Amino acid sequence: MNETDSIDQPEIKRRPWWQRVPLTLQIVIALILAIAVGIALGGGNPSSANEALIKNLAIPAELVLKALRALAPPLILVAVLHTFMTANIPGTAGRRLAVLLFTNTTVAILIGLLVANVLHPGTWGRLTVPGGTTTSAEQKFDPWGLIQDAVPKAILEPLVNNNVIQLIVIALSFGIVLRAIKSEMVAQGKNSYQPIEDVISILFEAVIRILNWVIALVPLAVFGIVASTVAKEGFEPFISLAAFIVAVLIALALQACYYLTRVNFGSWVKPLNFLRGGSDAFLMAFSTSSSGATMPVTFEVLQEKIGLRESSAALGSLVGANFNNDGTALYEAMSALFISQVLGQHLNIGQQFLVILTSIFASVGAANIPNAGLVTMTLVFTSVGLPTQYIAVLVTVDWFLDRCRTAINVMGDMTVSALLDGKKPHSQGKF
16 A cells, blocks of 8 residues: 555545445446336326426436536536646657547547447337427538637637537647647746646646536436336336447447457557457456546556557557547447437438537547546537437446446557557567
8 A cells, every 4th residue: 555545545434435335336226226216106107196206306317417518618628728738748659649549539439320320229219308308400511600610709608608619629729739838848948837737737626526526416317317217108218228238339349349450450469469468457447437547557568468668558558548538439429329319310421420520529638537428428419409418318327338438448548559569579478
């Protein structure tokens, strides 16, 4: 145990018992209780006396979603700025790293959209959401209008209006410029950039803490939405969710096959050794559902068990992990298409391109955000006019899919490291 652990341990013991229960277990308990309450309130045939109570059960989910919608724009803004200011981005290798990250994320989103378009999981069952959600009319894709709308009239306008494209443009513009200024000052031996970096770090930490308060309410939201749905509709609405889980798992498996293909033809590492050597990192990612917490393990297995050079391992697992969230981007794209199918809408090619664009840039800097998929999903839904109320329904299965896509995120980081290491082996590794 190190010094930090010895300091933090008493604080953990002083926390209330319910805060020491893992979030995943809290959600599972909430699901079990919600099903029992839903059956008790009618199980699909509710009495008129229970209608008011059933309607009120959905209120916690509505409040959580409102909080997520409010937090998403400032969180993404400061997360992108924080990533650009704090990440150790190299020069020439950094450009190749950027190309690999962009390619992998784009392929992941395309795979997700392909699977969702082929399987149509949203049509496998009826799915409703409490509150009488109204759906927006199908939008026509206007590329020139999109370009014109990308530039806001005022700097703070995207934060107020939750305009996704404008928010991304501002975040990336300031992030790139601040990074360039920092690099110039570092080269000149100056540290005038430090106060700005400190302010961004403090703002990022502050928003993350508020987000943690909201995430703590997720089990309550899951209880309310499931109990309300079971009471009113029975179990039929969850058929489409089961189809969605299957579709996401298929898409993630295809993304994993893509990684192994890239490793086989783009590096000296054998795919079987890649899987065997990275098993510790994959299990860590699945158990913690955090690619950030898995970083040290990923870095270690890349060197010790797979045998990559330290520089290559660091670029993929430490630097790339701040930008690379392939599994999360895939999940967001599939969620948008799934909900559009549930609503009987059709996202045309232009709108699906907008989903791709939004998912790519919304995933930048999302590695350090707890439950990033739920937060950035609000931006993706908003970009194509989908009601964010349906995210509450997806929360019921997100606790499991979050772990699966985190493992894919880590696998993507390891793939990038293997590709950067080249086709000439450095060591034999340890297996």
